[in-house]
Amino acid sequence: MERIPYIAVLVVYAVVLLAHLLPSAVPAGLRERVRLVAGVGALLHLATLAEEAVFSTWSPGLPEALSACSLGVMTAYFFVAHGQQRALGILLAPLAMVALGTALVVPHATVSALDQTDGLNVWLPIHLALLFAGVAGFALSSAVGVLYLYVRDALKKKRFDRIGRLPSLESLDRIQFRSMLFGFIALTLGIGAGGALATASFQESWALDPKVLYTLAVWFWYFVALQARLILGRRGRWTANFSIVGFGAMVFSLIGLNFILASWHSYG
Amino acid sequence: MGDLIAVGLSHHTAPVEVRERMAMSEEAVRDRLERLRLEGAAEEAFIVSTCNRVEVYAVAQNIGLIEAWLGEHRGPGGEPIDRYLYWYRNEEAVKHLFRVASSLDSLVVGEPQILGQVKDAVRLAEESRSLGRVLGRLTRQTLSVAKRVRTETRIGEARVGVGNAGVDLALQIFGRLDDKRALLVGVGEMGQQVARAMVGAGLKELIVANRTYERSVECASEFGGTPIAWDRMIEYLGQVDVVITATGATKPIIQPDDVRRALRVRRYRPLFLVDLAVPRNIAPGVDDIDEAFLFNVDDLTHVMEQGKREREKAAAEADALVADEANRFMARLAEVEVGEHIGAITRRAETIRLEEIERTAKVLEQLDPKQRQAVEAMTKAMVKKLLHGQITHLRNAAREGDAEVIETLLKPWREDRG
Numbered sequence: 006m007e008r009i010p011y012i013a014v015l016v017v018y019a020v021v022l023l024a025h026l027l028p029s030a031v032p033a034g035l036r037e038r039v040r041l042v043a044g045v046g047a048l049l050h051l052a053t054l055a056e057e058a059v060f061s062t063w064s065p066g067l068p069e070a071l072s073a074c075s076l077g078v079m080t081a082y083f084f085v086a087h088g089q090q091r092a093l094g095i096l097l098a099p100l101a102m103v104a105l106g107t108a109l110v111v112p113h114a115t116v117s118a119l120d121q122t123d124g125l126n127v128w129l130p131i132h133l134a135l136l137f138a139g140v141a142g143f144a145l146s147s148a149v150g151v152l153y154l155y156v157r158d159a160l161k162k163k164r165f166d167r168i169g170r171l172p173s174l175e176s177l178d179r180i181q182f183r184s185m186l187f188g189f190i191a192l193t194l195g196i197g198a199g200g201a202l203a204t205a206s207f208q209e210s211w212a213l214d215p216k217v218l219y220t221l222a223v224w225f226w227y228f229v230a231l232q233a234r235l236i237l238g239r240r241g242r243w244t245a246n247f248s249i250v251g252f253g254a255m256v257f258s259l260i261g262l263n264f265i266l267a268s269w270h271s272y273g
Numbered sequence: 274m275g276d277l278i279a280v281g282l283s284h285h286t287a288p289v290e291v292r293e294r295m296a297m298s299e300e301a302v303r304d305r306l307e308r309l310r311l312e313g314a315a316e317e318a319f320i321v322s323t324c325n326r327v328e329v330y331a332v333a334q335n336i337g338l339i340e341a342w343l344g345e346h347r348g349p350g351g352e353p354i355d356r357y358l359y360w361y362r363n364e365e366a367v368k369h370l371f372r373v374a375s376s377l378d379s380l381v382v383g384e385p386q387i388l389g390q391v392k393d394a395v396r397l398a399e400e401s402r403s404l405g406r407v408l409g410r411l412t413r414q415t416l417s418v419a420k421r422v423r424t425e426t427r428i429g430e431a432r433v434g435v436g437n438a439g440v441d442l443a444l445q446i447f448g449r450l451d452d453k454r455a456l457l458v459g460v461g462e463m464g465q466q467v468a469r470a471m472v473g474a475g476l477k478e479l480i481v482a483n484r485t486y487e488r489s490v491e492c493a494s495e496f497g498g499t500p501i502a503w504d505r506m507i508e509y510l511g512q513v514d515v516v517i518t519a520t521g522a523t524k525p526i527i528q529p530d531d532v533r534r535a536l537r538v539r540r541y542r543p544l545f546l547v548d549l550a551v552p553r554n555i556a557p558g559v560d561d562i563d564e565a566f567l568f569n570v571d572d573l574t575h576v577m578e579q580g581k582r583e584r585e586k587a588a589a590e591a592d593a594l595v596a597d598e599a600n601r602f603m604a605r606l607a608e609v610e611v612g613e614h615i616g617a618i619t620r621r622a623e624t625i626r627l628e629e630i631e632r633t634a635k636v637l638e639q640l641d642p643k644q645r646q647a648v649e650a651m652t653k654a655m656v657k658k659l660l661h662g663q664i665t666h667l668r669n670a671a672r673e674g675d676a677e678v679i680e681t682l683l684k685p686w687r688e689d690r691g
Contacts, residue, residue: 064386156445160442160445160446160566161560161566163572163575164348165442165575165576166579168445172448173444173445173446173447173448173449174445174446174447174448175446175447175448175543176448185656237540237541238539238540238541239541240540240541240542240544240564241541241563242563242564243545243563253615
């Protein structure tokens, strides 16, 4: 990974976090344009990722996966952080920073299946882009889910002083549902694109790959969450809990699983 | 420049009978501004006239003419008006205007209308060409300070009363009320207060249920709502988003099972219940249900107390901000003014230098061009060095707002001009 542009991106994300965490430490002009700053950071991030993919001998592995997650989270923040969404910035900016920071320090390991992949296969970027868009949707949904549970708890316990300027329960619920739906659609298409990639590239059967099975389980988890909401009307706390557990499983899949199980997606 | 003064009366100092006598229409304000200027009472002026205050801001050498104009007015009992008036000068006047425009001096602190009224006053004064160097600068700064107060403190969010506490809670759950329906159960005073505030906040529909149907009709017509028969009240729980109870019933009239059924009908969209009755009308067990948010009269009191604390905190922050801005404004004003004096002093010194050069022209003619240039440069340097100390002192005094030092430093130049 090229370090310098990523460090620059990290600094921009840190400014976004600082503007939310300690508004008085940041000049007013910057504070008012924090969403724009995040957008510029995300664009720089995207450009660096794209530049690596196009101009260098690219072999995506764990650092690239983490970097793409970080980009996804920041993009999600850019699209929903209208007005004074301070809490959202405090939750999402550190998530993006941790993912990108980890990407910079973990040793590089390529996803093993890529050795067999034709580098020009068009399904590879589609598969990756859709999956990380899905991860971004789920990250946003779970971050908003945490906020939802927090505001709900404060209301139930009548601790009005804890709520401050946080958004209303219904708007948090709406964002967590929509971003989950977005993540689900992207994940579904991403899995499909992965299937197309495997069919085009590999000789062996890919359907029994442990990572594929695990991801299908995560997909099913979100499927249940969305069905519970769309058919039974179970929303709010239900969606938040499904979302938080689902994202935990997704993160585990991205980071932990590839090291534990021998799979086509394992690193190294 | 004359002093910057603010004189007026407001709800703090004068009863409505006095305020209404002083209140001025736009036409009267225009007329008065013109007369203040024509009669030489003020170099610059503008007038804020609302139902809660009438204030004149002016730059004047002598306040006698303004006093005379105000002296023409009498209170309702024929008493002189001056007992209701407050006068502020310079920094205090600036601070007062900043406080007024930021709604810190309003009857309901934080209300947003006053800024619009101040803007109207500025517009009228601009049209009457009665804003000059000082008040033009001051009014621009006032609008910017008011904006800062609104965005940097929570003064605008502060609201009072049990009704608004209910609205605040409803907004924390729903975010908006214009697509929500509420059921008012019982037509007690507190219940009506909350219902009124919700209707005021844009509630889509109010449904009223009371044991005596006639009273539901009466109350519903007052709020533009829909009356329903008492025995249909439970059935309606599934069709509304907000339930406000305020009946004299001695036992709970809404049970957890009623709410569970209603939530199933609502597909678990949150239900906000406000129980204002004592003894309570809604069984406390309702609050244990996932999507039901039940608040009683004590909870609303807590919301109000918290609102009050936040309002006080926001007002203190806003006051500190305003004081700091007023101080900076005066310092900037002094710097600008001193800057003009410095310009005049420099021009005067240059005139003196040229006069002296002129006087020795005959001698200088005997010098070659290079020598003449050297004399020119030398005299310029002398003047510059002689003035340097004074100018620095003037600038420092302006920055520190030390009018006495400024006056002492300017005195010889004024005498020189005189």
